[in-house]
Structure formats: C-alpha cells, structure tokens
Amino acid sequence: MDTPAPALPPHPTEDVTEHVGYRLKRASAALRTAMDKALREHDLTVPQYSCLELLDQQPGLSNADLARGTFVTRQSANVVLRGLKEAGLITRPATTDQGRALPVHLTPAGKQRLHTARTAVYAIEERMVNAIPGKRLTALLKDLDTMAEALGE
Numbered sequence: 001m002d003t004p005a006p007a008l009p010p011h012p013t014e015d016v017t018e019h020v021g022y023r024l025k026r027a028s029a030a031l032r033t034a035m036d037k038a039l040r041e042h043d044l045t046v047p048q049y050s051c052l053e054l055l056d057q058q059p060g061l062s063n064a065d066l067a068r069g070t071f072v073t074r075q076s077a078n079v080v081l082r083g084l085k086e087a088g089l090i091t092r093p094a095t096t097d098q099g100r101a102l103p104v105h106l107t108p109a110g111k112q113r114l115h116t117a118r119t120a121v122y123a124i125e126e127r128m129v130n131a132i133p134g135k136r137l138t139a140l141l142k143d144l145d146t147m148a149e150a151l152g153e
Contacts, residue, residue: 020147031128038120042113043087047072047080049121052089052114055106062101089113 009019016022035046044052050070054061061069067077081104084090089110092102106114129137 027128031124034124034127035121038124039117042117042120044113044117045080045083047076048084048089049114049117051077051080051084051104052106052110053118055090055104056111056114059105060103062103064101066104084110087113 011020013019032046035049039046039049042049047070051066054066054069058065063074063077063081066081067074070077070080072080081090081092085092087109088107090104091107092104094102132140
C-alpha cells in the first residue's frame with residue numbers, strides 16, 4: 001500500500017497559526033467574544049442582535065431569510081425568534097394570508113433595544129477597524145468578499 005504524498009499548504013507557513021483560515025477564525029472568535037460580552041448587558045445574544053439588525057433594515061423577513069442572513073439553521077432561527085417574541089421585541093403572526101412564510105417585524109421595544117445595543121456593537125467594530133490603516137479597509141473588505149465568493153458564498 002502506497003503512502004499518499006503529504007498535502008502542501010496553500011502558501012508557505014511555519015505552522016497552522018499562519019494559515020489564512022486560522023487567522024480568519026481567530027479574528028471571528030475575538031469579535032464574537034467581544035460581542036457576546038457587550039450584548040449580554042442588553043439581554044441579547046449575537047444571533048438575536050443580528051436578527052434585529054436585519055429586521056430594522058428589511059422589515060417583514062421570514063424565518064428562512066433571517067436564518068440565511070444570520071448564518072444559522074432554520075431551526076436555530078426559530079429558537080432565536082421565539083426568544084425575541086417572548087421578550088416582546090418582534091411580532092410574528094401565527095398564520096399568513098399568502099404563502100407559508102410568516103413575516104417578522106420589530107416592535108417599538110425591539111427598535112429601542114436594537115438602538116441601545118447597536119452603540120455597543122459599533123464601538124467594538126470601530127476598535128477593530130481602527131486597528132488597521134484606514135486606507136486598507138476598502139481593500140480588506142473586497143478581499144474578504146472575494147474569498148467568500150471563491151468558496152461559493
């Protein structure tokens with residue numbers, strides 16, 4: 001039986017911590033940790049906050065739309081929406097006149113909670129963005145989009 005040839009890294013590295021994927025995951029984990037901590041003070045989770053943000057921009061999204069927009073499964077989105085509804089932050093009808101999708105909307109309390117939590121989240125993003133030279137931000141965003149598109153997203 002032949003031993004397969006070792007896989008070569010996509011770019012020269014000393015160890016796994018120098019891989020692009022590792023660095024992306026490290027940055028993502030740091031962002032998630034900071035957001036979790038900040039949002040806890042507003043009685044929100046990151047997926048709940050993300051749903052509120054999406055609904056503020058696009059009222060009437062369905063569970064499937066929110067699942068896609070927040071990078072969770074439909075089942076997880078249902079759990080998130082149930083928590084938001086129980087907290088009085090969204091409305092979601094039990095039935096709909098058209099189709100099967102149930103449109104979700106922010107309540108006034110949801111808008112208020114979002115606006116206070118947004119200040120904390122934006123401060124985190126500002127800290128993150130200010131850590132790199134401003135002239136590189138546009139290129140960084142483009143590069144991140146290009147990488148996601150290369151992977152079929």
